[in-house]
Amino acid sequence: MLSIYLSMVETDEQRTFIEQLYKTYERKMYGAAFDILHNKHDAEDAVHSAFVRIIENIEKIIQIPADKQGYYIVIISRNISIDICRKKNNSEMPIENIDEIEDRISFDDVIDSRLTAESIRKCIFSLRESDFEVLYLNLLCELPAADIAGILAIKPTTVSQRIYKAKKRLIKIIEEQKC
Amino acid sequence: MLSGEQLLKQAFSEVAAIKYGQVPEYRHIFSLRYRIRKHKLLRSLERKTAPEPRAHTGRFRLKYLVLAIIMACVLVLAGVTGFYIVNGFKFTTKPTHTLVLTTGWEDAPEFIEQRYSIDVPEEYSIYREETDSSLIYFIEYRNNDTFIRFEQYTKKSFNATYNTEGYDYEEIDDGRIKGFYIRWEDYGALVWDNGDYVLEIKSTLSKEETIELAKTARIR
Numbered sequence: 431m432l433s434i435y436l437s438m439v440e441t442d443e444q445r446t447f448i449e450q451l452y453k454t455y456e457r458k459m460y461g462a463a464f465d466i467l468h469n470k471h472d473a474e475d476a477v478h479s480a481f482v483r484i485i486e487n488i489e490k491i492i493q494i495p496a497d498k499q500g501y502y503i504v505i506i507s508r509n510i511s512i513d514i515c516r517k518k519n520n521s522e523m524p525i526e527n528i529d530e531i532e533d534r535i536s537f538d539d540v541i542d543s544r545l546t547a548e549s550i551r552k553c554i555f556s557l558r559e560s561d562f563e564v565l566y567l568n569l570l571c572e573l574p575a576a577d578i579a580g581i582l583a584i585k586p587t588t589v590s591q592r593i594y595k596a597k598k599r600l601i602k603i604i605e606e607q608k609c
Numbered sequence: 610m611l612s613g614e615q616l617l618k619q620a621f622s623e624v625a626a627i628k629y630g631q632v633p634e635y636r637h638i639f640s641l642r643y644r645i646r647k648h649k650l651l652r653s654l655e656r657k658t659a660p661e662p663r664a665h666t667g668r669f670r671l672k673y674l675v676l677a678i679i680m681a682c683v684l685v686l687a688g689v690t691g692f693y694i695v696n697g698f699k700f701t702t703k704p705t706h707t708l709v710l711t712t713g714w715e716d717a718p719e720f721i722e723q724r725y726s727i728d729v730p731e732e733y734s735i736y737r738e739e740t741d742s743s744l745i746y747f748i749e750y751r752n753n754d755t756f757i758r759f760e761q762y763t764k765k766s767f768n769a770t771y772n773t774e775g776y777d778y779e780e781i782d783d784g785r786i787k788g789f790y791i792r793w794e795d796y797g798a799l800v801w802d803n804g805d806y807v808l809e810i811k812s813t814l815s816k817e818e819t820i821e822l823a824k825t826a827r828i829r
Contacts, residue, residue, distance in 0.1 A: 445654040452647070461633040474643040481650060501625040504632055541613030550620040562624070569614075570621045 444488050451484065455500060459507035466511040472518075476511040483510065483581065490577050498571055505563045509582050540601050544608050553603045561596035568593050644743045645720050695780050696787045697802045705774040709789075709800070714764035717805050721746055725808060727759050728825040755813040756796075757822070767807040771798070786823045790816050799823055 456477065463476035483506055484491055494502055541550065554562065567578045575589040582589065639647075692701040694712060701708040720743040733750035740746045744766035749758040771778070771791055778791035781799065788801030799819045800809045808826055812819050 445651075448654060449651065452651075456639075457634045457637065458629075458632050460637055460639075461635055464635060464637075465633065470637070471640070474640060478643060478646050478650075481647075485650075485654075498622075498625075501629045504629060536614065537617045538613040541616050545616075547616065547620060547623075550616060551624055554620055554624045562628075566621055566625055570618055570625065 444492065447488070447492055448481070448485060451499075451503065452481070455503045458500065458504060462504045462507045463511040466508060466515055472514055473511070476507060476514055479510045479514075480507045483583065487577070487580050490573065490580065494571055501566065502571060505567065506581055508559075508563070513583070537597075537601075540604050542608075545604065549607050550604070553600065553607050556603050557596070557600060560592070561599055564589065564592045565596050565600065641721070641743060648720065648743050695789060696782060698789060698800070700778075702773065705772070707771050707773040707778070709767075709769045709771065711764045711767050711802060711807055717764040719763060719765065720744065721761060721763060721806070723805075723828045725759075725761050725803075725806065725826050726829045727757075727810070727822055729757050729759075729822070733757055756811075757814065758811040759826075760809040760811070762807045762809070764802065764805075764807055769800070769809075781820065783820065786820055790819070792816060 459477045459480055460473055463473035463480075464470070467473050467476065480503070484503065491499070491502070557565070564578065567573045567581070568575070573581075575593060576586045578593075579586040579589045692699055694700070697712055699710045699712050701710075721740075724746055726748070729750045730752075733752045733755075736749045736751040736756070738748040744763045745760070747758060747760040749756060772793065773791070776791060776793055778789045781788050781790050781801065786799070786801045788799065790797060790799045796811060796813045797816055797819060798809060798811045799816070800807065801823060802808075803826065808823070810819050810823055812822070814822065
């Protein structure tokens with residue numbers, strides 16, 4: 431199984447990149463995992479699985495600007511930890527079988543001069559964590575649904591749906607803030 | 610003037626930085642199992658990215674072989690370097706130092722799967738304990754100006770250099786401890802191969818005391 435992932439690491443540049451990620455983010459990833467799992471061994475498993483997934487998606491991750499990599503990698507670690515937690519509790523992910531959503535939502539019409547930078551931040555802080563993460567990957571890291579699906583190991587259609595719903599929820603929060 | 614989308618991105622970036630700062634960084638020592646898996650993962654990457662050997666023609670190969678033999682003969686005859694094998698260790702002598710490697714590590718563990726310890730005298734206390742990777746482990750004990758440092762290496766990773774300018778090493782084989790001992794002015798080093806790992810004691814103790822200490826080595 432591992433060899434399949436590793437076959438995607440083709441260059442010295444990519445290997446050095448992985449080593450650098452270990453040095454920089456390993457403890458942060460462990461912290462994120464431990465906060466969810468509350469178990470050292472499971473948290474270490476999550477960090478290891480996160481690195482395997484990073485290698486699996488190396489072509490995409492290497493494109494992410496350095497200043498956005500930290501939280502991006504924490505998202506991977508957190509999501510894997512949540513999966514481990516779900517498996518341990520034998521709880522299934524809800525099956526979402528919804529057709530691809532055509533996402534035409536633009537925030538240019540929603541965010542106007544009535545909103546300050548502080549009030550926008552406040553709205554973002556009000557988002558639930560899963561909404562924040564998917565919007566972070568989509569809006570800030572500019573990843574399409576298919577790439578996010580690879581990172582979070584879920585269906586692209588599910589990602590599209592999550593992005594759409596998260597945007598809707600954010601717009602609702604912003605509109606409420608304006609009032 | 611920033612657009613609504615740009616303002617949102619800026620705010621997302623700032624919130625992400627705050628959230629990232631809130632993720633704790635525990636002073637966690639990763640387990641041996643984790644480190645072995647990490648090491649295997651990184652080593653696999655090395656293998657994958659290692660450059661392909663260049664294809665040489667027979668004539669090129671012969672040329673380099675002849676050149677290597679001539680150089681080796683010249684160096685050995687000049688007394689600059691040479692190597693020999695004692696108690697499973699390969700010694701390559703240089704004018705000022707000696708490189709020591711193990712031979713025959715194929716059946717030995719690739720990683721430190723079981724740690725060894727020694728029974729140090731009561732007056733010594735642990736000064737520091739470290740492991741660089743799953744390949745090397747050491748623990749150092751101190752008592753005033755004296756010390757005992759116990760090291761454990763996988764046989765494959767053992768690669769040591771000793772100052773042999775004015776000093777020499779002697780073969781040790783008393784039935785239980787099979788290796789070599791070298792003494793400098795202030796301290797000495799006893800290195801032996803226990804079949805699975807290379808163990809080493811560097812200490813201010815005498816050679817005899819160090820050998821007795823080596824005999825107490827056992828799995829923790």
